[in-house]
Amino acid sequence: MTKEKREIIIFSIFTLAVLIIPFFLRGSYYLNVLVFIGINTLLAVALNLLLGYAGQISLGHAAFFGLGAYISGVLTTRFGLDPWLVLVIAAAASGSLAFIIGFPILKLKGHYLAMATLGLGIIMYIIFNETVAVTGGPSGLSGIPNMHLGALIFDNDMNNYYLIWIITLIVMLLSINLSQSRIGRALRAIHNSEVAARVMGVNARILKVQIFTVSALISAVAGSLYAHTMTFISPASFGFNFSVELVTMVIIGGLGSIYGSFLGAAILTVLPEFLRVLQDFDIIVYGLLLIIMTMYLPGGLINGLQKIVEFAAGKVGKRGGSGA
Amino acid sequence: MDNSRQLFQYILSGLSNGAIYALIGFGFAIIHNATGIINFAQGEFVMLGGMFTLFFVAFLNLPLIPAIILAILVSTIVGIVFERLAVRPLKNAKPLSIVIITIGASILIRGIAMLVWGKDTHAVPAFSGSNPLYIVGATIMPQHLWIFAIAVLIIIGNKIFFSYSIIGKAMRACAYNAQAASLVGIDVKTMVLFSFIISSAIGSLAGIIIAPLTMTSYDVGIMLGLKGFCAVIIGGMSSGLGTVLGGLLLGLLESLGAGYLSASYKDAIAFIILLLILFIRPEGLFKKKETERV
Amino acid sequence: MNLPQAKSEKGAAAVLRIKNITKIFGGLTALEDVSFEVKDGSITGVIGPNGAGKTTLFNIVTGLYSQTSGDVYLGDKNISFFAPETLAGMGIVRTFQNVELFSEMTVLENVMVGLHTKSKSGIISCAFKLPSQIKEEKYIKEKAMHWLEFTGLADHADIEAANLPFGKGRILEISRALAVEPQVILMDEPAAGLNSLETSQLAMLIKRIRQSGITIVLVEHDMELVMNVCDSIVVLNLGKKLAEGTPREIQENQEVIAAYLGEG
């Protein structure tokens, strides 16, 4: 019970912080960065459900993000559909694709799964590039309308911030709930020993496909929000490099931690701002981070933070104890 | 006449690309069989081969042959460093960690290459000029002949090495059962190191011989690596005939597909084949299915 | 078609029947035409030298391997080629020779996974914490604690499984299997690596499990344990059934003695 209460308190504090931060940043450029942290958090949480919980790697998740963005972009600009309707269509389409491809692809394990998802990502990337008549090809698709809610149009950073972060918070909460349920346990069981999980009655095959579907669906929602926020999209945002960046976010933050995904997303969104001097060479830093984190801090930063906090709390507790 | 000449051209370039894919595939198989690892950085050695050759020829003004030899040497040293720093410390790491580390290494190598050589695409001089030869009415670049000749030599050399040399046999024993191999006194760690040496050498050589045809840049390793992987998957993770056939098949399909269907989807063809093979026959086209140990 | 349920002379029904099972790996015949029955509520030992095919047999019965030929029946039902998760739902569960715990999860969570078939909330109701899911979660937790108390691991509930001493890990595997509320538990060398105190505690636990009405199939090298707890014993050697009978009959069987002596 106490664990559950702690969980609720942490989420409440996090939510409160997210909701009040904009008041300190009104009109600032940082608000714009926070919007992208929100989108990336959504993506990292989605990938974490698959990678951190179920232990199944995807090196092609940018494809689902891109699919969401392009479905939104194309249906609004060419057919004038409503952005909200289009968001739902994008999520459903991306989820369906993941569901169908999930059965054969998730039969694969480890390196083979990594290669297959990478291949899937590249195929989608080629499609975004080559179906010029629909997507505009390499030069991109512009004029995508902003989201709206009645008369409220999400055309500035402040509005977009709340739109994206409210959705992100909801997805984070649902994911936390899921991770603490029988489904979350079954996913972690698959991660630890798929054979034992199956013998205990977990239908690993179906469950992996289900979580892959959910993950693709959330990624498409992120893609749709991205398209309506940016109003311009091009294939370069949805390539292999971005898929690797997503994996990096999840690993750096901490596999199997929802707050870790936020942390990873935040770091990888902000890092390029600091690495601007390095221009495109930030990928060197990503490469190093991936290697070093996996080798020396496999629990991710959130785990490191937790240890520091526990250590500090332990010290304080001890001091309090001796004083009393 | 024109049609059949075109077909010949497609087949020729398909086969020469295919030979390259097979060589790259060998690199995957050799490391996989020694360690159980799929080395995602494999393609980077291919890139390094081409880039170093160019560097030695164009910037240091070395003659071609020494440049090539140096390029292979340096790429192999990168392979050794990679094995020492990132693979050897892993021991019993989970496949997921290994995938991520080799991906990390691959972007690191690519990033450094970009830092050093920039983002431009470079032409690499052909080994013996670029005047096409005319054979039965079709044109053939001398570089194609180089590719075929070198590929055949490597394939034969590889076969002889693994069948007859002591080290090659020891490596095969490790691949079959590392524990048993170490019991009979084979130093498994050294064999793993050898596997990285051989596959980075073969990979870089593959990159060197194709560079004059396709040009080279810091990021060619991704695609070439993936296509090599596709070849070795078709070949059932062997460094033998299966992978050669896999590479040639892939090269042909890709070239014919690009020629007769759509050039812009050329790369997609390889990945569709890759997915189909992984879905339908992950054990490769030429192997029997085995019961996976639990 | 309903096969008549096989009745033994004492009247206990055969809950599990292995019929002419053959398993060939490439060129290696790991099991050859093996048949035997496991009576309801019994403890049946399966013994034999290393490589005899015991684990392979378990893998086939629990759906992890497909046999080359032959059938497995649970009661009247032919369960050949059923998936492990289906079999768990039908009440067949096992432990592993090389302990297969969910090592990054707590002891309690390990057992809670065992209750997977006893609960049914899907992704949606878990994500939204619907009332039915909250109720179910409470049930799962209580039930899991119950099994930890049954096996004596309750004190360790919140420890990560990876940090459990080896002997306790084996017990955790059994606890997790019990949570499935199986008809039959197949235990693959549960005493391997245990000290003598732990082994005698295990023997008592096995007997208590049988008392609660669960049938046990036991692969084990510890002959004292086998002879002590088993009602009947099947001996495998080089993939073939060498003998079958009560512990006493097996101990006196010349062929069995020869096979074991030959083994060293």
Ligand SMILES: Nc1ncnc2c1ncn2[C@@H]1O[C@H](COP(=O)(O)OP(=O)(O)O)[C@@H](O)[C@H]1O
């Ligand atoms: N998946 C597999 N592939 C190939 N051979 C196997 C496989 N599983 C088991 N074997 C072989 O089958 C034989 C029986 O093994 P096993 O059932 O583990 O024996 P036991 O449990 O009685 O010691 C051994 O020779 C073993 O090497």
Ligand SMILES: [Mg+2]
């Ligand atoms: Mg065994």
